[in-house]
Amino acid sequence: MMMKDIEFMGYRRPIGRPGIRNYLLVLNATGLTQPSANRVHGLLVGSVLASTPYGMGSLGCDSEITSNTLCGICLNPNVGAVLVLSADRPRADVIGAALAQAGKPFHVICFDDVAQDNLRISDEGLRAGARLMREISRQRRESFGLSELCVGLECGLSDPTSGIAANPLLGRVSDRIVASGGTSVLGETIEWLGTEDEFSKRATTAQIGKKIEQAVLGREKMAQDAGIDLAGTNPNRINIEAGLTTIEEKASGSVAKSGTAPISGIIAYGDRLDTTGLFVMDAPAYSPESLTGFVAAGAQIILFTTGVGNSYVSAVSPTIKVSANPQTIQNLPYQIDFDCSAILDGASQDAKADSLLAEIVNIADGAKTWGEVLSEGSESISRHGAAL
Amino acid sequence: MSGDTRQALAIRAGDVVANLLHAARKGDVFSVRDHGTIASVTASQDIPRFHKIALCAIAADQKIVRGGLVIGRATGAIKPGDWVHSHNLESLRAKAKSPILKDAK
Numbered sequence: 001m002m003m004k005d006i007e008f009m010g011y012r013r014p015i016g017r018p019g020i021r022n023y024l025l026v027l028n029a030t031g032l033t034q035p036s037a038n039r040v041h042g043l044l045v046g047s048v049l050a051s052t053p054y055g056m057g058s059l060g061c062d063s064e065i066t067s068n069t070l071c072g073i074c075l076n077p078n079v080g081a082v083l084v085l086s087a088d089r090p091r092a093d094v095i096g097a098a099l100a101q102a103g104k105p106f107h108v109i110c111f112d113d114v115a116q117d118n119l120r121i122s123d124e125g126l127r128a129g130a131r132l133m134r135e136i137s138r139q140r141r142e143s144f145g146l147s148e149l150c151v152g153l154e155c156g157l158s159d160p161t162s163g164i165a166a167n168p169l170l171g172r173v174s175d176r177i178v179a180s181g182g183t184s185v186l187g188e189t190i191e192w193l194g195t196e197d198e199f200s201k202r203a204t205t206a207q208i209g210k211k212i213e214q215a216v217l218g219r220e221k222m223a224q225d226a227g228i229d230l231a232g233t234n235p236n237r238i239n240i241e242a243g244l245t246t247i248e249e250k251a252s253g254s255v256a257k258s259g260t261a262p263i264s265g266i267i268a269y270g271d272r273l274d275t276t277g278l279f280v281m282d283a284p285a286y287s288p289e290s291l292t293g294f295v296a297a298g299a300q301i302i303l304f305t306t307g308v309g310n311s312y313v314s315a316v317s318p319t320i321k322v323s324a325n326p327q328t329i330q331n332l333p334y335q336i337d338f339d340c341s342a343i344l345d346g347a348s349q350d351a352k353a354d355s356l357l358a359e360i361v362n363i364a365d366g367a368k369t370w371g372e373v374l375s376e377g378s379e380s381i382s383r384h385g386a387a388l
Numbered sequence: 389m390s391g392d393t394r395q396a397l398a399i400r401a402g403d404v405v406a407n408l409l410h411a412a413r414k415g416d417v418f419s420v421r422d423h424g425t426i427a428s429v430t431a432s433q434d435i436p437r438f439h440k441i442a443l444c445a446i447a448a449d450q451k452i453v454r455g456g457l458v459i460g461r462a463t464g465a466i467k468p469g470d471w472v473h474s475h476n477l478e479s480l481r482a483k484a485k486s487p488i489l490k491d492a493k
Contacts, residue, residue: 103410160438161405164397195457195483220482230482243407243439244471246479249459344397344409346421 005356008364010148010300011080014103014327015206018144019077020300020318020364023048024133026125027074029086029095030055032111037085040125044133048079048315050379054387056088062385067091069270069381071098072296076107077317080136081105083129085121092187105132106200141366147181149364150273152294152302152317153257154187156287158235159242159307163253165324165343166305172261172353173303173360174278178261183276185267185297186258188285189219190234195246195255203263204277211266215282234285242308257305269382273297275360287312288380291319295379301364303356311335313371315379318363321370322356337369396441398423399455403447411437421438432469440472452477 008367010018024044024212028037041049050073058066074082074095082099084106086092092108099106107128114120122216153164153170174184192199196216203209206308212258223230235244244250264277270293273279283293291314294302302319304310308331323329326341338359340352371377394416401424406470408418412431418441419428425475426443435441438478440454461475470476 008472159442164407190482194459198457223482228482231479240474243436243473245440245474245477246460247455247481248479252455252457252459 006146006361007143008146008149008361010364011077011139011370012142013077016075016102017077017148017150017250018142018298018332019080020366021078021316022080022136022139023078023316024083024129024136025050025074025079025316026129027070027082027084027095028052028089029070029084030088031057032087032344033085033121036122036125039122039229040083040129043126047129048377050295050315052381054089054383055086056216057387058385059381059388060385065268065270065384066381067094069292069296071095072270072272072298073292073316073379074099075102075104075272075355076298077300078316079104080139081132082107083125083132084108087111105135107132113369129384145180146177147276149177149301149360150183150185150299151177151360152185152187152291152297152299154287154290154294154302154304154319154351155191155254155257155306156304156310156312157238157306157308158244158250158253159239159325160244160253161324161341161344162305162307163244163250163256166307166322166340167253167256168303169322169324169340169343169349169352169356170257170303172349173259173356174257175259175261175358176353178259178276178278181276183273183279184258184261185273185279185281185294185299186253186255187281187283187290187293189215189282190223190230190247191251191254191283192216192280193220193230194246194251199258199263200325201254202258202261204265206224208263208265212280215266215280219282238308257303267297269384270296273299278384284382286382288378289382292379292381299348301360303360308338309335311371311374311376313369313377315377318369319371319377320356320359320363334374335370337371394418394428396420396443398426398443399418401425403454404452405440405454406443407438408435408441409438412430412432412441413433430469432467433471435471440477442466442470444468446472451480452493
């Protein structure tokens, strides 16, 4: 397959990358409006929901990062239009401004628009959401090249097969996408621990390399300051039972997802990725939070390896589950989208990378993952500060 | 399954551990892939599938290298064919109450 000839069918957006889905996003910004958002989302079949229950309880830099992440989720290319529900008017205004600037159709309803009436907000939300959904359904797909893809790279509930086969496979696919002018992003900072010398040397500038090193050491210090001993925490009980012993061992397998491309930069959680290349995201390792970071960065699709099995997927970005563990493949036929266990028997990694890239194109074109079909997706915004 | 089909996977020459692609009973012989110098190892005990086996003798406190990276420290002497895991391998990083980073480099 000539990479320059690879195309996918996507939804053109006024600014930025094309979407591979065309969702109405119900975006809930506060705890008070969450039940109403759930009701509206439930009634609008095919819409996706991203919600934070903490809203006005989030303060200082936690509030800023939450706001930035909420905006990022709204701006994700897979989102065709947004219904914003919020009890916090200033927060809603910030999101609305970002959507207006991006030229994306949206409607905001705040609690004070409906005199704090939760039934009215549900009713008006349903009507506005229905109008938006019907409007955006008229858009048709067009052809785009691989350079327009931004791929998130994740591992969850890893075992030794993750580091041996599944993650290196993602690395090969990532290298191909980056070589075609596309973008990939890897997070889970604590899982670079032990590899940071080698990892930071791959940065395109010494300054970026230094930031990568600082991100890793900073995360290690965070654990130490909190009195958290990684032994037993990461790798966790499930990783350990499966055969991973130390964080350094897990990290050597985890960073294999990044392939061999130079690292063009490091972004913070909630930041947007507007340029191309391989990037790293300084973010928690917990998958729900990590995937939402990718969504906010603008990843239209996510590759997610698992060793023993992990059903979690993003709601906004189709998430392809990959495993190299033959027992897991056998146990979970309704969860694993891509079987790469043949690599353990000596099958060609390059041939498997070709297959996975072909499957990425299929999913981008509209074929569904198990996670989509079974509605396993959610979004989870990481907290970065104390509650008062 | 004959002894010939049992494989252990190393990453490169110099690795002192490999991952078993099949579960081991004590005495099982494994051919080692991708190591370069060590071609086979005999399990000295039962070892679960995908877990690590020592390819050579490892001294207590020795840094354990895999794929060119240090993955931790042996907490006791390890014999060739031993199961290598939490009972004899310890991380060097992110220890609460340790002096920051001094142990790591």
